[in-house]
Amino acid sequence: MTTPVRASELTGRGWLNTGGQELDLQGLRGKIVILDFWSFCCINCLHVLDELRPLEEKYGDVVVTVGVHSPKFEHEADPDALAAAVDRYEITHPVLDDPRLQTWDAYTARAWPTLVVVDPEGYIVAHLSGEGHVAGLTSLVEELVAEHEEKGTLHRGDGPYVPRPQPEGDLRFPGKVVALPDGSFMVSDTGHHRLVQLESDLTTVRRTIGSGARGWADGGPELARFNEPQGIAVLPGAVRSAVGYDLVVADTVNHRLRGVDLGSGSVRTIAGSGVQRLLDDARARGVDPNLVPETDPTDVALSSPWDLVWSDAADTLVVAMAGTHQLFSFDPRTGAIAVLAGTGDEGLRDGTAHESWFAQPSGLVQDVHGTVWVADSESSALRSVRFPQAATGGGEAADPAGDSGVGSAEGTPVVESAVGLGLFDFGFRDGPAGEARLQHCLGVTVLPDGSVAVADTYNGAVRRYDPATRETTTLTRGLAEPSDVLLDTGQEEPTLVVVETNAHRLVRVAVPKQAQTVDEGAAQMQRRRTPVAPGELELAVRFAAPAGQKLDTRWGDPTQLKVSSSPEEALAEGGGTAQGLTRTLRLAEGVTEGVLHVTARAAACDGSPDGEIPEHAACHLYQQDWGIPFTVDPAAPATLTLELRGLD
Numbered sequence: 193m194t195t196p197v198r199a200s201e202l203t204g205r206g207w208l209n210t211g212g213q214e215l216d217l218q219g220l221r222g223k224i225v226i227l228d229f230w231s232f233c234c235i236n237c238l239h240v241l242d243e244l245r246p247l248e249e250k251y252g253d254v255v256v257t258v259g260v261h262s263p264k265f266e267h268e269a270d271p272d273a274l275a276a277a278v279d280r281y282e283i284t285h286p287v288l289d290d291p292r293l294q295t296w297d298a299y300t301a302r303a304w305p306t307l308v309v310v311d312p313e314g315y316i317v318a319h320l321s322g323e324g325h326v327a328g329l330t331s332l333v334e335e336l337v338a339e340h341e342e343k344g345t346l347h348r349g350d351g352p353y354v355p356r357p358q359p360e361g362d363l364r365f366p367g368k369v370v371a372l373p374d375g376s377f378m379v380s381d382t383g384h385h386r387l388v389q390l391e392s393d394l395t396t397v398r399r400t401i402g403s404g405a406r407g408w409a410d411g412g413p414e415l416a417r418f419n420e421p422q423g424i425a426v427l428p429g430a431v432r433s434a435v436g437y438d439l440v441v442a443d444t445v446n447h448r449l450r451g452v453d454l455g456s457g458s459v460r461t462i463a464g465s466g467v468q469r470l471l472d473d474a475r476a477r478g479v480d481p482n483l484v485p486e487t488d489p490t491d492v493a494l495s496s497p498w499d500l501v502w503s504d505a506a507d508t509l510v511v512a513m514a515g516t517h518q519l520f521s522f523d524p525r526t527g528a529i530a531v532l533a534g535t536g537d538e539g540l541r542d543g544t545a546h547e548s549w550f551a552q553p554s555g556l557v558q559d560v561h562g563t564v565w566v567a568d569s570e571s572s573a574l575r576s577v578r579f580p581q582a583a584t585g586g587g588e589a590a591d592p593a594g595d596s597g598v599g600s601a602e603g604t605p606v607v608e609s610a611v612g613l614g615l616f617d618f619g620f621r622d623g624p625a626g627e628a629r630l631q632h633c634l635g636v637t638v639l640p641d642g643s644v645a646v647a648d649t650y651n652g653a654v655r656r657y658d659p660a661t662r663e664t665t666t667l668t669r670g671l672a673e674p675s676d677v678l679l680d681t682g683q684e685e686p687t688l689v690v691v692e693t694n695a696h697r698l699v700r701v702a703v704p705k706q707a708q709t710v711d712e713g714a715a716q717m718q719r720r721r722t723p724v725a726p727g728e729l730e731l732a733v734r735f736a737a738p739a740g741q742k743l744d745t746r747w748g749d750p751t752q753l754k755v756s757s758s759p760e761e762a763l764a765e766g767g768g769t770a771q772g773l774t775r776t777l778r779l780a781e782g783v784t785e786g787v788l789h790v791t792a793r794a795a796a797c798d799g800s801p802d803g804e805i806p807e808h809a810a811c812h813l814y815q816q817d818w819g820i821p822f823t824v825d826p827a828a829p830a831t832l833t834l835e836l837r838g839l840d
Contacts, residue, residue, distance in 0.1 A: 196315040199225075199308075200298035202258065204290040205271065208278050211354030215258070215286055217314055222347030223256045224336050225310040226329070229296060231264045232277035233570065233632050233650075234304040235496055235514050235552050236323050239468065241281055242445055243326045248285060251333055256351040257285040262296040264304065265618060265632050267650030273673070276694045278356070280365040280383055282406075285353050293720070302722075302834055303818045312340045312347070319835045322816030324470065328738035328837070335739060362397050363388060363696045367422040368499060368635070368676045369689060370439075372454070375682050377689065378439065379698065380421040387421065387441065387452065392682065394689065394698040401457045408446045408466060413457030419445035423499030423556070425509060427524065431502075435524045437462075440509060442497035448490075449497060449511070449522060461490055463522055463529060468515065469493035470813070482531040482546070484520075489527040494520075498554045499635075505562030505579035506532070506605075512553040512566065519545075519553060519566070519577065533577055533607055538817055539758070539789060540571040540614045548607035550575070551615055555635040555647065555676065565610075565644050567633040573612020574633065574646055574657055579605050610644075610657055611664055614758055615819050616787060619714035620651045621664075628664035629714045630655060635676035639703060640686055647674040647690065654690060654701060668701050679703075721821040723828035726779060731755070731766070733773040735814065735836040737796040744811055750795035755788065762786035773836070779824065788820040792836045 199217055207215060217225070228244065230237035248257055259278075263269045268277075269291040278287055290296055299308050299319075307325060309318040309332060318332060340346035358364075364383030372378055372389070376398060381388045386402030400413065407417035423442035432438050437451035437460065448464030470493075484492055495515025503510045503521075510532060511520040518534030533545035534553075541549035553575075555567030566575040580603045611628045619629030633655075635647030643658040645667060653669035654677055672694035680689050680700070688701040733753065737743055744750045749771040757763035766777035773792060797811040816836050 199310040199314050199316050200295070202227075202260070202288050203294045203298070204260070204288045205292075206289050208275055208287040208289065209283065209354060209356060210286045210352055213352060213354075215288075215352055217310070219352075220256055220258075220310075221314060222312050222345060223351065224251075224254055224312060224333055224340075224346075226255060226257045227260055227295075227299065227308040227310065228257055229260045229262050229299070229301045229304065229306040229308070231262060231268055231304050232274065232281070233265055233268060233552075235570075237305040238281065238445075239323045239496070239515065240305045240307070241283060243323060245284075247326055247330055247333070251337075252351065253348045254337055254346060255333060256353075259283060259285060259287040260290050260295050260299075261287055262290045262293050262301065262304070265650050267631060267652075273650075273694070275356070276365075276673070279358060280693075284355070285351070297720070300835075302820060303816060306835075309336075311336055312345045318837075320837050321818070321835050322814070324812075324814065325837070327812065328741075331739050359696055361696050362395075363698075365693050365696065366675075366691050366698065367420075367693065368424055368442075369678050369691050369698060370424045370426055371678060371680060371682070371689075372426065377678075377698070378424055379691070380424055380441065382420050382422060382444075382693075383696075385418045385420060387418070387424070390698065394700065399457065401452060401459065406445075408443070408448070408461075410450075410460050411458065413459070416450075416459035418443050418450070418459075421450075422554075423497070423512065425500035425502055427509075428502060431524060435462075437524075440500055440522075440524065442500055442511065444496050444498055444514075447494045447496065447515070449494070449500075451524070462524060463489040463492060463527070464494040464497075465491050467493045469495040469513075470815075482536070484529045484531065486528075489522070489529055492529050498552075499556045501556040501558050501564060503558055503562070503564055503579070505558075505564075510556055510564055510577075512556050514552045514554055514569075517550045517552060519550070519564075533605060537789075537791075538570065538615070539819075540568070540573055540575075540609060540612060542575075542608050543606070545577065545605040545607060550607075555633065557636045557638055557644070559638045559642065559644070565636045565638070567636045567646060568612065569632050569634055569649070571612050571615055572618035572630045572632055574610045574630065574636070574644065575612070576608050576610060577605050578608065610659070610662070614787070616821055617714065618650075620648075620653070620712040621714055622655075622666055622711060623664060625657075625662040625664065627714075628657075635674065635691070637677045637679045637688070639679060640681075645677050645679070645688060647677040649673050649675055649693075654688060667704060671695075671699075721785060721823040722832065723825040724779070724822045724832060725828045725830040726781075726783075726824045726826060728830060729766075729777040729779060730831045731775045731777055731790070731834075732831070733790070733792040733834045733836050735773060735792070735794045737794075737801070738837070740798060740800075741796040741812065742799050742801045742805065744795045744797045744805060746805065752793050754791040757789065758787040763788075783824060785821070785823045788818070788822055788832075790818045790820065790834065792816055792818075792834065794836060 367382040498514040551570035631650035
């Protein structure tokens with residue numbers, strides 16, 4: 193038994209979704225409170241928002257979810273940007289604005305997302321990291337309801353949520369745009385869960401595709417349903433003729449790809465089962481998570497596809513699979529789906545496609561050489577994927593910078609970083625590639641001279657990277673979270689069409705002959721670095737199986753830790769993957785700061801904690817990735833404790 197811990201007060205700059213009311217824990221007494229520590233840049237946090245919706249609806253009279261927004265990027269600390277995100281993701285619970293991470297620190301959160309459960313008497317009963325906890329939360333809520341109804345400490349009734357006024361207009365938080373062969377544009381009207389075809393003036397609506405209601409349904413343009421669609425790709429003519437549809441849409445929250453016939457406006461599901469792909473579920477079953485089964489593509493699990501582009505070099509669609517930090521390939525003609533690049537680890541690591549790391553890739557474009565450029569949002573990086581010379585689709589994959597090394601010796605694609613350093617480095621700085629900084633970029637396009645324009649979303653700017661000189665400049669700024677950018681050559685002079693998401697519109701930007709230069713400095717995530725002692729460091733991850741489950745020890749230790757560091761040389765000992773949730777690490781001599789990358793996982797199955805696991809019991813994998821920025825301090829403790837699933 194542990195001593196009950198009283199929940200800390202909720203402090204921050206202000207509240208949203210409360211009608212202007214300031215909330216405190218005393219006023220929430222009698223309710224089961226779920227604190228959701230999130231940031232609106234984080235794909236895992238967005239997954240949790242959707243996971244919590246059914247639980248909030250089912251237990252709305254006894255459960256109050258409080259989103260504690262604890263920003264990673266500077267832009268996320270802007271109260272207007274947070275308010276827009278609350279509207280964009282249709283959050284229907286109170287949100288505390290915590291820009292100085294006061295409540296984050298009070299609850300010792302170390303990862304986005306983190307969930308903390310507070311019982312009706314104000315005591316912490318669970319501390320959970322990562323996503324995928326809804327089954328356990330549901331079980332815990334039911335236990336708490338029974339316990340506190342018996343004690344008379346549960347108060348049923350409406351919670352403190354008050355909806356905010358919503359913007360009106362043809363578009364609501366549009367995401368991506370493509371040019372259609374007839375000179376019009378198709379826009380993913382993400383906030384309205386539909387597609388909108390606009391005339392060349394960018395304002396006149398020709399038609400809409402999708403009912404406008406959140407959901408999933410195939411059918412005609414009035415019946416089809418999407419769930420926060422994002423990227424759209426126009427298929428090559430020969431492919432369109434072979435498959436019978438013209439566009440492929442990344443239906444992000446449905447975890448599906450949808451095909452759209454421009455003639456009839458009908459929508460069909462072409463890939464994705466609707467079940468979110470979880471890499472560690474495959475690992476728990478002893479299956480290589482980077483192998484996609486050869487089956488009907490609509491039976492394959494995907495995870496938050498965010499953008500798509502047709503690759504001539506690979507003769508297939510490339511899909512930015514933001515939820516697993518990878519690039520996938522999808523061939524509409526055969527239905528074949530495969531992992532194209534990325535191990536599934538979140539971070540920035542270059543190399544061959546199958547050893548590289550991405551961090552929430554969100555924008556794709558192909559250049560004339562066949563190179564695919566990637567807006568890698570969480571690492572604030574511009575990346576490139578270069579294909580071997582022997583391209584199958586007729587595109588020559590030559591290096592735009594003139595280098596000869598296009599692919600690996602085995603003929604696999606190669607991933608390189610043009611701008612960006614990693615998960616916690618960002619800013620607004622022009623200049624040479626090694627010094628330039630972006631901030632959570634979401635879109636890319638190729639300019640007439642072969643340079644790359646980037647929708648630098650959290651800087652409110654469009655930036656330009658020149659592969660020949662490796663210089664970064666600024667084309668325009670002052671935009672409201674631009675999420676995509678597209679070169680339009682249909683005008684007298686080439687222009688950029690920019691999706692200005694938070695202004696709910698598309699705008700044109702001239703392509704200037706010379707770009708202005710900006711240097712507002714580099715920055716790092718404002719989250720405090722964790723002080724650790726030099727030398728040996730004892731790492732421990734706490735995990736407790738939910739009620740009604742027990743650790744699955746039938747084939748040995750069901751827990752695992754994977755540890756690495758940035759820079760790699762910061763960790764002298766203790767790196768790698770091994771069973772168990774404790775590890776002795778040794779920091780290299782002379783290291784003063786860095787980032788520890790920790791992945792913990794544990795397998796538990798339904799069954800009595802004191803009995804055997806039934807033969808056909810359902811089993812569950814709990815997993816979380818942490819990036820822990822640290823600083824070395826001789827006075828700091830030589831221990832680091834993380835919560836995978838802690839129960840108090």
